[in-house]
Structure formats: structure tokens, C-alpha cells
Amino acid sequence: MPIYAYKCESCGFAKDVLQKMSDAPLEVCPACAQSTFKKQLTAAGFQLKGSGWYATDFKGGGTSAPAVVPADGAGSGEATGPKADPAPAATPAPASSASSDV
Numbered sequence: 141m142p143i144y145a146y147k148c149e150s151c152g153f154a155k156d157v158l159q160k161m162s163d164a165p166l167e168v169c170p171a172c173a174q175s176t177f178k179k180q181l182t183a184a185g186f187q188l189k190g191s192g193w194y195a196t197d198f199k200g201g202g203t204s205a206p207a208v209v210p211a212d213g214a215g216s217g218e219a220t221g222p223k224a225d226p227a228p229a230a231t232p233a234p235a236s237s238a239s240s241d242v
Contacts, residue, residue: 141161142159142161143159144156144159144165144180147178148172151169151172153169183229
């Protein structure tokens, strides 16, 4: 059963209530007996557990990619990433239609 947060708009009394999803929302404040007890919008609290999740998954909230580990397992503690080609292939310049050899 979910836990809902309620707050009175009149006196400011706040309370967390364990309710079924099918239960009607509470309306009367237990502190001041006014009908201004409203359900609050709160963030869902859940944890991903099991063998498929790591403790660091979804913790940072960022969109950065995980570190790349070489397939051969060799690593000297340096940052890994894509390696640049030692010498890029030279491409011939396109022939221009206007030449100065007339």
C-alpha cells in the first residue's frame, strides 16, 4: 500500500497516511477539523534491487556514459576511450573548374 502525504491548508498540519489506492482521499484535518486536508504531490520512493542492478545505477542523474574497458582487460589506470588513427588518410583535393593554366 502506498504512503500519501497530506497537509492542511488552514493550520499547516502535515501527516503521512498509509492508504489503499482505492480509498477515498482524506478531507478533514485531524488537528483543526477543517475540510482543507489535501493530498500532496511527492516524489516516488523506490529502490532497484536484484542481481541486474548496481548500486551506482541511476544515482548521479546525469547522462554520462560508463567508462569503457578494453576487451583484452589491459589497463594501466589511464582513461580509456576511442583511439585516434596514427595518420589519417590523405584525400586528394577536388579538381576545380576554373584553373589558372589557360
